[in-house]
Amino acid sequence: MIIGVPKEIKNNENRVALTPAGTQELVKRGHTVHVQSTAGVGSGFSDEQYVSAGAKLLPDAASVFAIAEMIMKVKEPVEQEYNLIRKDQLVFTYFHFASYEPLAKAMIATGAVCLAYETVERIDGSLPLLIPMSEVAGRMAIQEGAKYLEKPLKGRGILLGGVPGVRPAKVLILGGGVVGTNAAKIAAGMGADVTIMDLNITRLRYLDDVMPKNVHTIVSNEYTIREMIKDSDLIIGGVLVPGAKAPKLITRDMLKSMRPGTVLVDVAVDQGGCIETCRPTTHEDPTFIIDDVVHYCVANMPGAVPYTSTLALTNATLPYAIRLANQGWKKAAQENMELRNGLNVIQGEVVYKAVADAFGLGYTDVKKFL
Ligand SMILES: NC(=O)c1ccc[n+]([C@@H]2O[C@H](COP(=O)([O-])OP(=O)(O)OC[C@H]3O[C@@H](n4cnc5c(N)ncnc54)[C@H](O)[C@@H]3O)[C@@H](O)[C@H]2O)c1
Numbered sequence: 259m260i261i262g263v264p265k266e267i268k269n270n271e272n273r274v275a276l277t278p279a280g281t282q283e284l285v286k287r288g289h290t291v292h293v294q295s296t297a298g299v300g301s302g303f304s305d306e307q308y309v310s311a312g313a314k315l316l317p318d319a320a321s322v323f324a325i326a327e328m329i330m331k332v333k334e335p336v337e338q339e340y341n342l343i344r345k346d347q348l349v350f351t352y353f354h355f356a357s358y359e360p361l362a363k364a365m366i367a368t369g370a371v372c373l374a375y376e377t378v379e380r381i382d383g384s385l386p387l388l389i390p391m392s393e394v395a396g397r398m399a400i401q402e403g404a405k406y407l408e409k410p411l412k413g414r415g416i417l418l419g420g421v422p423g424v425r426p427a428k429v430l431i432l433g434g435g436v437v438g439t440n441a442a443k444i445a446a447g448m449g450a451d452v453t454i455m456d457l458n459i460t461r462l463r464y465l466d467d468v469m470p471k472n473v474h475t476i477v478s479n480e481y482t483i484r485e486m487i488k489d490s491d492l493i494i495g496g497v498l499v500p501g502a503k504a505p506k507l508i509t510r511d512m513l514k515s516m517r518p519g520t521v522l523v524d525v526a527v528d529q530g531g532c533i534e535t536c537r538p539t540t541h542e543d544p545t546f547i548i549d550d551v552v553h554y555c556v557a558n559m560p561g562a563v564p565y566t567s568t569l570a571l572t573n574a575t576l577p578y579a580i581r582l583a584n585q586g587w588k589k590a591a592q593e594n595m596e597l598r599n600g601l602n603v604i605q606g607e608v609v610y611k612a613v614a615d616a617f618g619l620g621y622t623d624v625k626k627f628l
Pocket of ligand 1: 391432436461478504505525
């Protein structure tokens with residue numbers, strides 16, 4: 259198969275969909291890989307590295323889209339890319355269709371086959387191509403939180419791990435899923451006093467078993483959250499109710515009970531946030547302050563660490579990309595339920611129910627194409 263990897267052009271997006279190592283794996287299996295010049299630079303991969311792994315370089319996005327049977331990207335296509343996508347071309351990337359109608363309509367109009375990272379789903383309901391970004395964001399939440407606790411950045415001026423004779427900071431983590439677990443691991447490793455709150459007792463039981471001694475678990479409810487936030491130094495929001503907006507676990511009035519300089523990192527901001535006062539911010543201007551409480555609400559946290567994020571993402575996407583290249587999307591989707599779940603739009607028809615429902619579009623059963 260002929261595979262094309264364009265350079266990402268979305269604002270501040272430095273990730274790339276395929277690494278030189280991934281290129282080598284595809285080339286080894288007899289596929290041709292065309293990479294747009296400088297596509298990997300933001301993630302630390304030079305054109306020379308791609309060429310020595312067997313890729314062919316192309317000067318611009320137009321030539322990559324023109325030649326490829328499968329386009330591998332990271333972010334959803336942006337407007338300049340809409341017209342480059344061809345009928346029957348397979349596009350394998352994050353789409354998040356349900357959140358942006360013009361994109362859904364544009365992809366329907368192209369007649370392309372859109373396989374979305376975010377809906378590739380295992381039989382147990384887990385989302386293997388979303389997990390790596392939650393791992394990155396969870397770990398980063400503590401790194402950022404620790405930084406904004408510093409006094410010059412308007413935090414309480416407390417060191418996460420304390421020092422001998424001085425107590426460590428208290429970290430409260432709302433949600434014990436992928437984000438919460440990764441945040442807890444890093445915070446505990448830095449010596450903080452960590453509490454994870456979740457509704458799911460089975461999950462808390464598991465976390466209690468595997469986490470170190472300085473991590474405690476508490477069932478999530480409004481009363482306890484109100485108690486806990488009074489003396490927490492850093493609060494991480496990592497809850498998710500699949501398919502719904504995040505519940506507002508910390509409301510506007512609760513800020514008054516927090517100590518000045520408390521830091522809130524609402525990782526769930528991409529689902530509306532679980533802290534009422536959060537609004538999405540960017541890496542250029544990540545924080546704002548309300549009632550002396552620092553809010554960090556960056557919607558694309560992994561974008562700040564493109565090297566790690568690219569490797570984490572491509573480690574997860576490559577096995578699927580190899581299957582798609584070896585078998586073509588149709589056979590791959592017939593044989594692999596996870597990839598079948600990833601199909602959202604095929605040749606002008608919406609085959610993913612939630613996307614069709616989001617915009618009142620017609621829905622076609624994917625079986626029609628397989
Ligand atoms: N900002 C970013 O850059 C970024 C990056 C990656 C992920 N995210 C977001 O982070 C959020 C969490 O993702 P995840 O992968 O950890 O999800 P997950 O499904 O693994 O975990 C969510 C957890 O929240 C728990 N939960 C639900 N309601 C709760 C409540 N009322 N109180 C306490 N816990 C509750 C669930 O039981 C579950 O354990 C998602 O919204 C995701 O989109 C954001």
